[in-house]
Amino acid sequence: xxxxxxxxxxxxxxxxxxxxxxxxxxxxxxxxxxxxxxxxxxxxxxxxxxxxxxxxxxxxxxxxxxxxxxxxxxxxxxxxxxxxxxxxxxxxxxxxxxxxxxxxxxxxxxxxxxxxxxxxxxxxxxxxxxxxxxxxxxxxxxxxxxxxxxxxxxxxxxxxxxxxxxxxxxxxxxxxxxxxxxxxxxxxxxxxxxxxxxxxxxxxxxxxxxxxxxxxxxxxxxxxxxxxxxxxxxxxxxxxxxxxxxxxxxxxxxxxxxxxxxxxxxxxxxxxxxxxxxxxxxxxxxxxxxxxxxxxxxxxxxxxxxxxxxxxxxxxxxxxxxxxxxxxxxxxxxxxxxxxxxxxxxxxxxxxxxxxxxxxxxxx
Amino acid sequence: xxxxxxxxxxxxxxxxxxxxxxxxxxxxxxxxxxxxxxxxxxxxxxxxxxxxxxxxxxxxxxxxxxxxxxxxxxxxxxxxxxxxxxxxxxxxxxxxxxxxxxxxxxxxxxxxxxxxxxxxxxxxxxxxxxxxxxxxxxxxxxxxxxxxxxxxxxxxxxxxxxxxxxxxxxxxxxxxxxxxxxxxxxxxxxxxxxxxxxxxxxxxxxxxxxxxxxxxxxxxxxxxxxxxxxxxxxxxxxxxxxxxxxxxxxxxxxxxxxxxxxxxxxxxxxxxxxxxxxxxxxxxxxxxxxxxxxxxxxxxxxxxxxxxxxxxxxxxxxxxxxxxxxxxxxxxxxxxxxxxxxxxxxxxxxxxxxxxxx
Numbered sequence: 001x002x003x004x005x006x007x008x009x010x011x012x013x014x015x016x017x018x019x020x021x022x023x024x025x026x027x028x029x030x031x032x033x034x035x036x037x038x039x040x041x042x043x044x045x046x047x048x049x050x051x052x053x054x055x056x057x058x059x060x061x062x063x064x065x066x067x068x069x070x071x072x073x074x075x076x077x078x079x080x081x082x083x084x085x086x087x088x089x090x091x092x093x094x095x096x097x098x099x100x101x102x103x104x105x106x107x108x109x110x111x112x113x114x115x116x117x118x119x120x121x122x123x124x125x126x127x128x129x130x131x132x133x134x135x136x137x138x139x140x141x142x143x144x145x146x147x148x149x150x151x152x153x154x155x156x157x158x159x160x161x162x163x164x165x166x167x168x169x170x171x172x173x174x175x176x177x178x179x180x181x182x183x184x185x186x187x188x189x190x191x192x193x194x195x196x197x198x199x200x201x202x203x204x205x206x207x208x209x210x211x212x213x214x215x216x217x218x219x220x221x222x223x224x225x226x227x228x229x230x231x232x233x234x235x236x237x238x239x240x241x242x243x244x245x246x247x248x249x250x251x252x253x254x255x256x257x258x259x260x261x262x263x264x265x266x267x268x269x270x271x272x273x274x275x276x277x278x279x280x281x282x283x284x285x286x287x288x289x290x291x292x293x294x295x296x297x298x299x300x301x302x303x304x305x306x307x308x309x310x311x312x313x314x315x316x317x318x319x320x321x322x323x324x325x326x327x328x329x330x331x332x333x334x335x336x337x338x339x340x341x342x343x344x345x346x347x348x349x350x351x352x353x354x355x356x357x358x359x360x361x362x363x364x
Numbered sequence: 365x366x367x368x369x370x371x372x373x374x375x376x377x378x379x380x381x382x383x384x385x386x387x388x389x390x391x392x393x394x395x396x397x398x399x400x401x402x403x404x405x406x407x408x409x410x411x412x413x414x415x416x417x418x419x420x421x422x423x424x425x426x427x428x429x430x431x432x433x434x435x436x437x438x439x440x441x442x443x444x445x446x447x448x449x450x451x452x453x454x455x456x457x458x459x460x461x462x463x464x465x466x467x468x469x470x471x472x473x474x475x476x477x478x479x480x481x482x483x484x485x486x487x488x489x490x491x492x493x494x495x496x497x498x499x500x501x502x503x504x505x506x507x508x509x510x511x512x513x514x515x516x517x518x519x520x521x522x523x524x525x526x527x528x529x530x531x532x533x534x535x536x537x538x539x540x541x542x543x544x545x546x547x548x549x550x551x552x553x554x555x556x557x558x559x560x561x562x563x564x565x566x567x568x569x570x571x572x573x574x575x576x577x578x579x580x581x582x583x584x585x586x587x588x589x590x591x592x593x594x595x596x597x598x599x600x601x602x603x604x605x606x607x608x609x610x611x612x613x614x615x616x617x618x619x620x621x622x623x624x625x626x627x628x629x630x631x632x633x634x635x636x637x638x639x640x641x642x643x644x645x646x647x648x649x650x651x652x653x654x655x656x657x658x659x660x661x662x663x664x665x666x667x668x669x670x671x672x673x674x675x676x677x678x679x680x681x682x683x684x685x686x687x688x689x690x691x692x693x694x695x696x697x698x699x700x701x702x703x704x705x706x707x708x709x710x711x712x713x714x715x716x717x718x719x720x721x722x
Binding site: 005008009087088115116118119120167170171172174175176177178321324325327328329331 | 469470473486525527528530531534596597598599600603609610613614616621622624
């Protein structure tokens with residue numbers, strides 16, 4: 001009896017071998033791109049690595065025209081050298097013009113609905129027609145999919161842009177109190193460049209962007225400072241000329257206090273930033289003028305943060321999540337608002353940063 | 365059966381397929397306040413299981429099948445017997461088919477129904493054949509085997525936003541009480557004490573064991589629900605069918621992807637500790653009904669029916685949902701109202717008999 005059972009068990013284990021798939025027979029779509037083609041049709045690009053010694057290119061790009069991403073993939077199977085597998089996608093890229101016209105969330109449904117798809121892929125907006133990116137030749141870089149990912153992740157760490165994976169995009173798209181955002185990628189003189197942050201409105205359509213210069217301030221508002229956020233600020237008044245001071249924000253304490261007065265939301269944002277002075281184009285007597293410099297820095301940072309927030313308000317986009325605070329602490333009023341984006345656009349936001357210089361390097 | 369095995373057997377039956385979808389159901393009714401409903405459900409289920417033990421303690425050697433005949437006579441006793449068997453078989457069918465469905469959706473989309481059913485039934489048969497003692501041991505082993513899983517679920521907590529939980533009591537108590545109905549049903553499983561209590565070695569620990577078993581389950585439910593509420597945004601959770609699994613999708617290591625596949629493969633153990641006790645109770649009940657001491661033949665027959673059915677019938681998701689709702693409706697009566705009624709009835713009956721004896 002026992003032997004019989006073992007024999008049957010072996011039989012069951014072996015049953016998997018009939019359907020085996022070998023890695024080099026698959027077409028792994030590591031990057032999926034969506035763009036608008038002629039007559040409003042959807043262009044679906046996919047980049048997959050080629051594991052073949054004889055082929056000249058190390059990756060292949062497939063372009064199909066379809067109604068939806070999944071439809072495009074089905075059609076792409078006709079081109080591909082192997083069965084297309086979408087579960088390994090690392091980047092989902094949409095072009096800006098496409099994102100402007102369509103609700104991104106409904107187009108990306110397949111990535112959430114099919115459990116075989118990875119939800120940790122990065123979502124990226126590309127500035128320009130996607131074919132510019134897809135057929136780029138980067139001789140000094142690794143495979144395109146990897147290169148794209150590296151640019152975005154590196155940009156995120158250095159706060160030159162941000163990153164968002166599909167899961168977070170899903171969460172922000174569905175939450176009433178927030179709106180999604182995404183990093184922008186562009187091709188500049190034959191090179192991949194991270195170029196700021198794309199903002200989406202409540203309808204998940206692209207509405208505007210923050211520049212690369214505003215990205216670190218966006219990160220600060222998101223409380224995302226680690227490992228360090230470096231800023232370069234123009235300081236007047238110390239001497240008569242325009243001088244620059246670079247600082248690196250090392251840590252911060254934040255408090256967002258919402259309140260509701262006279263029909264509008266008020267937010268009191270206090271932040272205490274610990275900074276290291278890394279560069280100064282002019283001589284500052286740090287010992288004597290530390291307090292004064294701290295105040296200047298705080299004022300300059302406040303100006304920048306306020307302009308970023310103003311911009312978000314004009315776009316009616318709340319990627320920072322002010323709505324979360326409103327919902328958590330002013331629930332009744334929050335529920336009364338028909339649309340949080342509209343209420344956010346009208347909200348009064350006071351940002352009061354204070355700066356503390358931890359150190360100023362090895363020079364006096 | 366030792367007290368430990370008894371505890372794990374009961375809590376193993378409680379924690380099963382329900383927990384995979386519980387956060388979404390709660391969020392749908394009571395938003396992020398749903399966890400309060402779990403606490404209330406926990407208290408209610410503890411009261412109900414205490415009542416079951418109190419009833420069973422009157423005749424420590426009787427299962428519900430003997431008890432019903434003792435108090436209700438042959439005809440009514442058999443009817444109650446049949447109803448209980450029908451209930452547990454409904455539960456067993458629901459658990460088995462739901463497990464298969466989840467396995468198919470998440471892990472094995474190309475594998476046919478009957479093959480998975482066969483793979484489920486083989487170990488199921490081997491464990492159930494040996495009776496309650498092996499069931500208890502199996503439940504204990506599975507408990508230790510799966511201790512790492514709650515730790516893993518807590519990993520996404522670091523990336524969560526606690527602000528989602530505020531304010532507590534958003535819409536007052538009304539939606540919470542509505543949600544209690546759902547949470548009370550997720551504690552289903554303790555009613556098997558009707559069958560397992562006589563096998564417990566140390567009867568004086570009966571109530572304590574039930575409280576501990578319910579608390580283990582409540583802790584698991586709370587952990588998973590709160591993790592889901594903190595991790596997903598409040599408007600997002602109801603849009604998912606199995607939020608617990610979607611949660612695990614996010615865990616990614618550089619050397620492994622789709623961690624939920626591994627988790628779910630292990631979770632089959634947990635689902636088996638829900639399904640097997642119900643299958644056992646069904647088989648045990650039927651063999652008692654036809655007066656057979658050994659339940660192996662009935663079990664073999666049941667397993668064959670399961671496999672045969674799976675050849676002919678692959679339930680779509682809507683049927684599985686219907687099955688689940690039947691089980692829940694029936695379970696509310698079987699596990700909450702019936703024990704209370706039985707307790708009152710037996711107390712009165714004993715009081716009368718006691719009067720006669722004097």
